[in-house]
Amino acid sequence: MPMVKSLLQRINNTPTKLFAAAFSAAALTLSATQLWAGPTPADLSESPFALTSQMLEEWQDGDLIVFVRHLERCSRVDAACMDDQASGITERSTAVGLGMREQFSKLGLEKTDMYSSPLTRTSQTSSLLFAEPIANQDFLYQCNKDFVKDAIATKTPGRNLVLVTHSSCMDEVNGSLAYAEVDYNYGAAVFLNVESTTKQDIIGFIDNDDWLQTLTPRS
Secondary structure (H helix, E strand, O other): OHHHHHHHHHHHOOHHHHHHHHHHHHHHHHHHHHHHOOOOOOEOOOOOHHHHHHHHHHHHHOOEEEEEEOOOEHHHOOOOEHHHOOOOEEOOHHHHHHHHHHHHHHHOOOOEEEEEOOOHHHHHHHHHHOOOOOEEOOHHHHOOOOHHHHHHHHOOOOOEEEEEEOHHHHHHHHHHOOOOOOOOOOOOEEEEEOOOOOOOEEEEEEOOOOHHHHHOOOO
16 A cells, blocks of 8 residues: 555655646637637628629629639748749639629629739739739738727728738737637638728638638528
């Protein structure tokens, strides 16, 4: 029996006990993170069509800001670069961008203003999404803590605003509005309802290959 008691004492004084304590602390941290994480923006392609209908209604009213992440970054993959510019997007993104142009055209751009980050990858993306050249705004690549405020200040009442930007700026959108972080794909479009001057809500997002599915009425 003294031998068993001695063994238990050694176990209690070994790194096993320290590991158990560390594991418990990590579990508590994870639980707290999950508890305080905000809601995740809805993927409109997988959500009830009523949410898409809301987005379309707000679009008609000119109450939306749409944040669009640039298309596939050429420096991150082994693929041909558009216009041979390594700092831009991939050549294979051209078809994706032109497909998105068609969808934005279907939404109607008569009362929509568009701006782009001045960096090569966003400028190339905007040239595909829209038939006409669009102006640049520096805040669309700076991605500072006032990003959402700057976006709202740029919007004209009664007109939608489409901003071609970067993933870090879209992280600022989620963070500023207390939404959970989302790893948005290249070309993802996030729809922000700014009808209220005091509270803004993300209606949801559309991945670049989900537009047709999202806009097709379904039960």
